[in-house]
Amino acid sequence: MTDRTILVVGTYDTKDDELTYIADVLCAQGGAVLSMDVSVLGDPSRPTDISKHDVAEAAGGSIAGAIAAGDENYAMQMMARGASALAARLHAEGRFDGVLVLGGTMGTDLALDVCAALPIGVPKYVVSTVAFSPLIPADRLPADIQMILWAGGLYGLNSVCKASLSQAAGAVLGAARAVERPAAKRPLVGMTSFGKSFLRYMVTLKPALEERGFEVAVFHATGMGGRAFESLAAQGAFACVFDFATQEVGNHINGSAISAGEDRLTAAGLHGTPQLVAPGCYDLVDLAGWQPLPPALEGLPSHAHNRLLTSVVLDAPRRRIVARALAGRLAQARGETAFLLPLGGCHALDAEGEELRDADGLSAFAAELRASCPPNVALHETPAHINDPAFCALALAIFDDWCARGVVRHD
Known part of the structure; x- marks a missing residue:
């Protein structure tokens, strides 16, 4: 079985341990990871493949500008635009085979935009504290998005949230290996x-x-x-x-x-x-x-x-x-x-x-x-x-x- 690369997206300043745990599970199962940091205020414990500065630049902005605005909603919408643009470009270049995004309400808002930027057949998994919630309107959901409830995951790693995170890692990697993408053989x-x-x-x-x-x-x-x-x-x-x-x-x-x-x-x-x-x-x-x-x-x-x-x-x-x-x-x-x-x-x-x-x-x-x-x-x-x-x-x-x-x- 050939390896598949999963784009792992999240705020590494606040979810570093959780995102690193996901990456470790993916690698242990024979997959590869392309990491993207969409945080604004803090920094990850070690560099990610795509930095928060890369994401902000893809949106036509900067981290310094986002901080200066003093509005977390403005900042995260900017990061969502940048992450979506980068995800679409990286997938077109063949850099990854599936995406997993982690978050609460902020991260889920961004995750929906990232997933919407990718074509059908690209496995899209969102691990969210508000999965299946009425907070998420129907018109934000891409055709083949998958959501997993992040139980016990508001702050820090524990045995409860690891159960959700490990399943999500296995699910997206398995989907990337098994998916039969639409082939335009007939209209x-x-x-x-x-x-x-x-x-x-x-x-x-x-x-x-x-x-x-x-x-x-x-x-x-x-x-x-x-x-x-x-x-x-x-x-x-x-x-x-x-x-x-x-x-x-x-x-x-x-x-x-x-x-x-x-x-x-x-x-x-x-x-x-x-x-x-x-x-x-x-x-x-x-x-x-x-x-x-x-x-x-x-x-x-x-x-x-x-x-x-x-x-x-x-x-x-x-x-x-x-x-x-x-x-x-x-x-x-x-x-x-x-x-x-x-x-x-x-x-x-x-x-x-x-x-x-x-x-x-x-x-x-x-x-x-x-x-x-x-x-x-x-x-x-x-x-x-x-x-x-x-x-x-x-x-x-x-x-x-x-x-x-x-x-x-x-x-």
Whole structure:
């Protein structure tokens, strides 16, 4: 097994012992370490491969300037810019194979920027005292970031925190050795959906697109999945997107924590990627099933999906708001955009005769969408349900036309 080099990032003035321990574990397992110091006030016990002065210079500043500013937030944001720029450059030069960043709130803030600067397939591990915390917004998370809770790690080494640190070292080294990075053998189509019990179009569309020579990646649009989708779309990873589960937009504007961020439904359009969009589950707001309903949504019908997830069914006025939000985001698109509106229903429980069917609510949504649809978006209405073969046939017809006209690149 060939060695892999791990970029280890942290504030060596306050976390020297912990970072040195991580490096020792990596080396004992046959890995190599490239160390980066992002501290400001103090110095490490021994020089790092990339000094804090190198990091500050990469951000266009200096350590002396950061200290003189007298603002720790300003200083750490400067170091985050420098560390991110250096990480991207060093990886492009082939200097490391994975990254491990250690920190509390300051270090985690910086870690998210460093990880976001690296492409998918580069193992990204953050050991943090606030891992999985609501302090971390969805739109700061790269598509394949891994977080490990740093238990007992606020100050100094001990047997509890060593358990976390040693696992993190082994995890990032093992990932760097095992990872199969994306290979651009076929153009990639990004698709959003939920489980087959609610939305089933991917069962038809995925093999149909593969027969046309495309690879298909389906993202579970429950906050984190949509975030990964947006992250890759912003990088231009997709030849085309089938964004048919846009419920996360409604989640966000209704205050749900199950959010993919304010910029959901924008990255593909801003990048100029051709996009087919549909309102899968637009009428539902997903909430954590173990929390009480927010006061603003009390009194609305709800459906318990499982112990983790409850969906509230929006009334007609709120559906109109969702329609305007979808239209507003798509108005920013620079590439070809089609909106498919299935008038037969937008998820399994929205079909005729099903428990969450609200024909008047769907009519209100459709009317608002027609009124607010921007001129850069082609609106395609169909009497079909979103799970019907006719809906898939419409999507494929638009896609095939785009391929024939060169809107979707096949090279």
